[in-house]
Amino acid sequence: MPLILDHVCQIYNADTETPVKALDDVNLVIPEGQFIGVIGHTGSGKSTLIQHMNGLILPTSGSVYFNGRDITDKDFDKKELRKHVGLVFQYPEHQLFETDVFEDVCFGPKNMGMSKKETELAAFEALRKVSFPEDLYYASVFELSGGQKRRAAIAGVLAMKPDFLILDEPTAGLDPVGRCEILDMVSELHRSAGITIILVSHSMEDVAMYVERVIVMDKGRVAYDDVPREVFSHSEELEQMGLAIPEPAKITRELLKRGFDVDPGVLTSSEAADSIYKALTKNR
Amino acid sequence: MIRDITIGQYYQTKSVIHRLDPRVKLLGTLLFIIALFTYNNPVGYIIGIIFLCTVIKLSHVPFKFITKGLKGIILILCFTVLINLFLTPGTPIIAFWKITITYEGLAVAFSMILRLTMLIMGSSIVTLTTTPNNLTDGLEKGMGFMKIFRVPVGDVAMMMSIALRFIPILLEETDRIMKAQLARGADFESGNIVKKAKALVPVLVPLFVSAFRRAGDLAMAMEARCYRGGDGRTKMKPLVYKKRDAIAYIILFTFVIVSIWLGRWSVITDFFRSIYMNLFGCPL
Ligand SMILES: Nc1ncnc2c1ncn2[C@@H]1O[C@H](COP(=O)(O)OP(=O)(O)O)[C@@H](O)[C@H]1O
Numbered sequence: 001m002p003l004i005l006d007h008v009c010q011i012y013n014a015d016t017e018t019p020v021k022a023l024d025d026v027n028l029v030i031p032e033g034q035f036i037g038v039i040g041h042t043g044s045g046k047s048t049l050i051q052h053m054n055g056l057i058l059p060t061s062g063s064v065y066f067n068g069r070d071i072t073d074k075d076f077d078k079k080e081l082r083k084h085v086g087l088v089f090q091y092p093e094h095q096l097f098e099t100d101v102f103e104d105v106c107f108g109p110k111n112m113g114m115s116k117k118e119t120e121l122a123a124f125e126a127l128r129k130v131s132f133p134e135d136l137y138y139a140s141v142f143e144l145s146g147g148q149k150r151r152a153a154i155a156g157v158l159a160m161k162p163d164f165l166i167l168d169e170p171t172a173g174l175d176p177v178g179r180c181e182i183l184d185m186v187s188e189l190h191r192s193a194g195i196t197i198i199l200v201s202h203s204m205e206d207v208a209m210y211v212e213r214v215i216v217m218d219k220g221r222v223a224y225d226d227v228p229r230e231v232f233s234h235s236e237e238l239e240q241m242g243l244a245i246p247e248p249a250k251i252t253r254e255l256l257k258r259g260f261d262v263d264p265g266v267l268t269s270s271e272a273a274d275s276i277y278k279a280l281t282k283n284r
Numbered sequence: 285m286i287r288d289i290t291i292g293q294y295y296q297t298k299s300v301i302h303r304l305d306p307r308v309k310l311l312g313t314l315l316f317i318i319a320l321f322t323y324n325n326p327v328g329y330i331i332g333i334i335f336l337c338t339v340i341k342l343s344h345v346p347f348k349f350i351t352k353g354l355k356g357i358i359l360i361l362c363f364t365v366l367i368n369l370f371l372t373p374g375t376p377i378i379a380f381w382k383i384t385i386t387y388e389g390l391a392v393a394f395s396m397i398l399r400l401t402m403l404i405m406g407s408s409i410v411t412l413t414t415t416p417n418n419l420t421d422g423l424e425k426g427m428g429f430m431k432i433f434r435v436p437v438g439d440v441a442m443m444m445s446i447a448l449r450f451i452p453i454l455l456e457e458t459d460r461i462m463k464a465q466l467a468r469g470a471d472f473e474s475g476n477i478v479k480k481a482k483a484l485v486p487v488l489v490p491l492f493v494s495a496f497r498r499a500g501d502l503a504m505a506m507e508a509r510c511y512r513g514g515d516g517r518t519k520m521k522p523l524v525y526k527k528r529d530a531i532a533y534i535i536l537f538t539f540v541i542v543s544i545w546l547g548r549w550s551v552i553t554d555f556f557r558s559i560y561m562n563l564f565g566c567p568l
């Protein structure tokens with residue numbers, strides 16, 4: 001059940017003097033099973049893009065297809081789409097409203113028409129998947145720490161058992177440890193449960209280590225759509241878009257320029273260390 | 285969806301009306317409304333409509349923005365019209381069953397429509413062409429004389445400007461929370477009124493929580509910058525009358541006097557006639 005965006009354009013405030021072209025002719029195919037990173041500077045249209053994927057925003061022009069059907073059709077069941085394509089908004093903890101965490105996680109599956117038993121099972125499973133501390137299942141949502149709230153909110157979407165999980169800047173506003181934990185958790189979801197993941201971020205570093213495909217957004221257009229190695233080789237263009245490439249990649253690229261024989265495609269710090277070590281020993 | 289609400293909305297463009305001092309616009313609206321309710325013949329309304337259309341034209345605000353505000357009062361409008369149409373005594377034109385429509389009723393209903401639509405359009409023009417900050421500045425200065433009655437004008441103005449500033453923020457927040465709950469399968473459209481009201485709980489609870497959080501943060505930030513109350517605060521851009529404001533005042537007063545004179549001519553002549561009667565004991 002791939003998700004296809006075909007010539008999607010989105011213009012906000014079209015009827016005023018200051019229309020904003022948030023998406024400009026976006027064409028994407030999202031097959032099942034991928035782990036995709038969407039990066040772009042603030043205001044490049046990332047959030048707008050992903051809201052098209054589960055029908056929260058309909059394109060000004062162009063179409064979105066899910067399972068071979070146009071989601072802009074009148075008789076298309078959006079609720080069904082939202083069950084398959086789960087979307088976790090930026091700062092998802094702001095959407096928590098029930099008296100306790102468990103009740104809140106149950107909200108999604110309940111809306112999807114699951115029975116009480118199914119709902120509770122789904123909620124437990126989701127909370128376990130995001131490794132939410134068990135002694136806090138019935139705590140008030142307002143007593144939790146920032147990272148815990150975010151886990152609870154992600155569980156709330158996960159409990160609907162989506163095939164696609166889209167996360168809008170899930171690490172925003174978290175400390176470095178919290179960021180790693182959330183990203184590891186997401187990557188684990190992809191690995192063990194085989195969920196298609198679309199991870200939105202404005203930081204390359206977050207994305208580089210985990211994803212198998214990077215979509216770079218710039219001023220509402222898809223600038224690059226490729227494997228990370230390829231995308232990061234365009235370091236100058238990326239920097240012009242206001243995106244810093246990951247530090248290890250930057251260092252090796254700099255060394256390459258100064259005549260060291262390093263691999264230009266490294267992404268992580270361990271790869272960089274290996275490559276630099278090799279280059280140094282070879283020279284000797 | 286929720287962004288369609290236009291109360292207190294500013295339409296950004298360049299025009300004479302935008303540049304006018306907010307005090308001119310505020311007093312202008314007040315006088316315009318007073319004038320509207322004194323008219324009792326078509327001449328007054330015609331002058332009023334010409335004046336309103338000229339101002340709209342000068343403001344460069346698209347007409348459909350100005351009429352957007354009317355959607356909100358359409359119910360009140362219909363209600364007033366029906367009441368006046370059926371319940372005004374006088375010479376009947378149509379009578380069937382228990383319903384009689386009179387000449388006078390028709391006239392009152394018609395003038396009510398004119399008055400209310402012109403009132404709403406006139407005040408929309410002010411909010412559409414004046415930034416909220418300017419509007420409160422204008423009120424603060426215009427109401428300055430109230431200080432002698434110990435009305436804390438400065439504090440009230442500060443509260444108003446904060447309230448106005450928060451409207452778009454809260455609307456945006458509502459939009460975001462609604463979308464987040466939609467993504468979790470919430471349904472705001474179907475069902476009867478009780479079900480619809482219940483469906484709003486997942487939106488209202490987070491909205492209130494965030495409003496309180498924002499208010500707390502703002503209070504803290506104001507305190508950190510040593511806010512001590514509105515009295516005696518200076519402005520970065522104090523309001524100063526310019527030549528165009530003087531011209532605007534002249535045009536405004538001319539309009540008000542002429543339109544009331546012509547729009548209520550009979551009343552004024554009646555007034556003098558009755559004085560004459562009282563003084564000399566015989567009709568003029
Ligand atoms: N609801 C909206 N109404 C008007 N403009 C919007 C709205 N949402 C986003 N925008 C504008 O669209 C552009 C893209 O925004 P967004 O998709 O939020 O970018 P990102 O998530 O990459 O930061 C920005 O210029 C933003 O100001």
Ligand SMILES: [Mg+2]
Binds near residue numbers: 046047090168
């Ligand atoms: Mg965003």
